[in-house]
Amino acid sequence: MKDQIHRVASKDGHNNVKIDNVEGMIKLFLHDIWTTVVDMKWRYKITLFASTFVMTWFVFGVVFYLIGLRNGDFDADQSSNHTACVMNVETLTGAYLFSLETQTTIGYGFRHISEECPLAILALVVQLVFTGLAEIFVTGAFLAKLARPKKRAETIKFSQSAVVCKRGGAWCLMVRVANMRNSLLIQCQLSGKLLSPYVTQEGEKTLIHQASLDFNLDCSDECPFLLMPLTFCHLLDDSSPLAGLTAANLPTREFELLVTLNGTMESTAATCQSRTSYVPQEILWGYEFKPVLFNTPGGKLAADFNFFDKVQMCDEPSTVQNNSEKLQLEEKYRQE
Structure with a gap:
């Protein structure tokens, strides 16, 4: 029987911290x-x-x-x-x-x-x-x-799972986000907080230590608007709080990733915030999100949310062992 997963925030972003024994x-x-x-x-x-x-x-x-x-x-x-x-x-x-x-x-x-x-x-x-x-x-x-903008935030959808796959030759943690309304959210920024147990150099144990994770759109620094489902990436490099994370040690890690989307409603200029969280059991290593956008006969793009949470194995290209093999492949391609 699996141990109960303790979360600071639920999947729908609600606070799971109980405030108790407060005087007055x-x-x-x-x-x-x-x-x-x-x-x-x-x-x-x-x-x-x-x-x-x-x-x-x-x-x-x-x-x-x-x-x-x-x-x-x-x-x-x-x-x-x-x-x-x-x-x-x-x-x-x-x-x-x-x-x-x-x-x-x-x-x-x-x-x-x-x-x-x-x-x-x-x-x-x-x-x-x-x-x-x-x-x-x-x-x-x-x-x-x-x-309250809180109601607007309820129409923002996060993928049920996060995935880790390679982008540009580097491992990236990716989360998919979508706006369920036709009204736009502009100046959107996705940020993450890694919540995990921590022991200081002095030996002090803290139950929750917070570290910041930066998410960018397709590994760029632009601030997008949610017109369609978007995939935000966090680069797992040496400066990342998740540095050293691998497919082998992911199931044994103990942390919670709290993801927050801040956006501005185009119609009222009010800001809204939506949250979700991921635990290691909800992070899939070596997978990527299936395409969710398709062309329609009318010349429009359609977002099929039947594929929003669907994932597939990453397609890793074959590695060419040396330059001579690479040249042979290029020559064969020209002849064809």
Whole structure:
């Protein structure tokens, strides 16, 4: 039975690090209440959105009911010259409906406030100011979550496996990335972090040591846009944190490769980030990605995602042993 693979990040880029035993966690979250509300899950956010309206209607309904109770509006033996604070409100339900009408600005008709009750007027002003701010906050957080670039990042696809094969005579680690939308991502940069156990010269053991890996497009330094599925390469030279990696020792190595794509959305100019991770079991040595782009009869390129995660063995050209053999092959080719 294989040991469970421990990841810092899941394949879909979510954080797998659990934060525990933090003193005053609730206090810290309340200090940054905006981020807390924006990061809420949808079921909690919808509940908060609905309860903000319902609770403020009820709370101020109780306030208006208590004001009427203090003013004697509900007494059976009222004098003929008695003026109620809120007209036609005789129960808590009526006060709740008046609060609802006030906050939703659908009044005033049957129920309305009296000019002779300053306390009720003050409560009305406080309700409009307080609930206006609360609604702006909750509605803004609701819209901010809808417009977060995080949702755009979910339409960026990484290959399930990384491959290692030769490019330009050197071994390269390659990852395939694709944009699943027609809208472009520009100024894309792919970077990697190698996470592995490490022992310092002083003998200190660290569970996770981070080292940076540079990925380029087809071994170039250009900053591309994701118009089609692209393959990013990391050169396994002496300066690479993966120097010394071979097909033999790859299965025994202990590391996690966290790959991050940063891009700018062409439509909004907002930046988004998408992540994935690879462990040694997901890195295939001596393989390359199968072609994913094909010509169509209409003169367009088609990206067939049935081949996106497909790999094949690298085709290594035959090695010519000496110059004389090379010349013989060239001469034979000319004669043909």
